[in-house]
Amino acid sequence: MARKCINCESRKEMTRFEDETFTIEHGGNRIEVAGLSGWRCGACGEVEFDTDSARRYAAAGDELVLRDRQQQSKEIQRIRRKLGLSQIAAARLTGGGHNAFSRYERGEAMPMPAVINLFRLLDRHPELLKDLVKFNSGLKKSHVGQF
Numbered sequence: 001m002a003r004k005c006i007n008c009e010s011r012k013e014m015t016r017f018e019d020e021t022f023t024i025e026h027g028g029n030r031i032e033v034a035g036l037s038g039w040r041c042g043a044c045g046e047v048e049f050d051t052d053s054a055r056r057y058a059a060a061g062d063e064l065v066l067r068d069r070q071q072q073s074k075e076i077q078r079i080r081r082k083l084g085l086s087q088i089a090a091a092r093l094t095g096g097g098h099n100a101f102s103r104y105e106r107g108e109a110m111p112m113p114a115v116i117n118l119f120r121l122l123d124r125h126p127e128l129l130k131d132l133v134k135f136n137s138g139l140k141k142s143h144v145g146q147f
């Protein structure tokens, strides 16, 4: 009986492959996983790895995500220090709770993309930090006024 594609359910097109190398990309990093085997659907292109290949492919993907996280943690910490902000002051500017930055920098949590983007902008234009601090104190005052 022909093997059925788990993606498109075609029964005609599954072909065997052995010893192929796949490249996984994530956050600007890439990793190659060699010697993978399994089935490929000729109708939709879906790949179904054999058990061992699936395990190795998933492990490589996890490794890549971890590497990306560690790079981001280091980047956030480098920029924060360059700006002369404490972890608490940085959290006050970007939200996320008073210990958000200690968690980002230990790799326990991922900052929102907006936080990373803001920090990358401040890395290029550190002089904007004083405007940001001004906006932030202005916001607090208007909140006090409203309630």
Ligand SMILES: [Zn+2]
Pocket: 005, 006, 007, 008, 009, 010, 041, 042, 043, 044, 045, 046
């Ligand atoms: Zn298919």
